[in-house]
Amino acid sequence: MGRRFICDYCDKSFPDNPINRRNHLKGVQHQQARKLHYDKFLDPKEKLIIEKAKKPCITFRNSGTCTYGPLCKYSHITIEEIRILEEKSSKIIIVLFIYQNLDAELLASSYLNHLTSELNIDNQINILESKLISRRDKQSNSGSTQQFHIPEGIQLLYLPPSLSLH
Numbered sequence: 001m002g003r004r005f006i007c008d009y010c011d012k013s014f015p016d017n018p019i020n021r022r023n024h025l026k027g028v029q030h031q032q033a034r035k036l037h038y039d040k041f042l043d044p045k046e047k048l049i050i051e052k053a054k055k056p057c058i059t060f061r062n063s064g065t066c067t068y069g070p071l072c073k074y075s076h077i078t079i080e081e082i083r084i085l086e087e088k089s090s091k092i093i094i095v096l097f098i099y100q101n102l103d104a105e106l107l108a109s110s111y112l113n114h115l116t117s118e119l120n121i122d123n124q125i126n127i128l129e130s131k132l133i134s135r136r137d138k139q140s141n142s143g144s145t146q147q148f149h150i151p152e153g154i155q156l157l158y159l160p161p162s163l164s165l166h
Contacts, residue, residue: 009033032071039070040154045089051077 005016007024010033014020024030042050057074060066066076077085 009037036070043089044085048082048085048089051075051082051085 003016004013005021005024006013007030010024010030012024014024039047052075054073054075057066057072057076060072060074060076066072066074070076
C-alpha cells in the first residue's frame with residue numbers, strides 16, 4: 001500500500017505523488033479552505049485593513065446575501081461592523097503598547113540619561129540591567145504567568161496538527 005497525502009484544510013486524502021499534491025494545492029477548493037482557516041486568526045486591525053481595501057459587494061448590499069459568502073472578492077462588512085472592529089483594534093493596540101513598551105520605556109529613559117549626562121556606556125548598561133532585573137523580580141514575585149488560550153469558538157478538532165497545542 002502506498003503513502004497517502006492528507007490535507008488538514010480540506011479533509012481529503014489521495015495518493016501522495018508530486019503531481020497529485022501540486023494539483024490539489026493549486027485547486028480552488030483547497031485555496032478557499034485554506035483562506036477560511038487563516039481568516040479565523042486575523043486580528044481585528046488586520047481584518048479592518050483588508051475589508052477597507054475592498055470595494056463593497058453590490059449583490060450583498062442589494063439583497064443581503066451573496067453566493068460567494070466570505071470568499072467574495074468584495075467587502076460584505078457593514079458600517080456597524082467597521083465601528084466594532086475599530087473599537088476592538090484600538091483596545092488591542094493600547095494593551096499591546098502597555099505590555100510591549102515596558103522594556104522600550106527603560107531603553108528610552110537610559111538613552112535620554114545618556115544624552116543629558118556625561119556617563120559612560122558601561123555605567124548606562126549597568127543602570128539598565130539593574131532596572132530590568134528589578135522589574136523582572138517584581139513580575140516574578142507577583143506570580144503573573146502568561147497563559148495562551150485558543151480563541152473562543154475554536155476547538156482543537158478544527159486546528160491542523162501544526163497548530164494544535166499538544
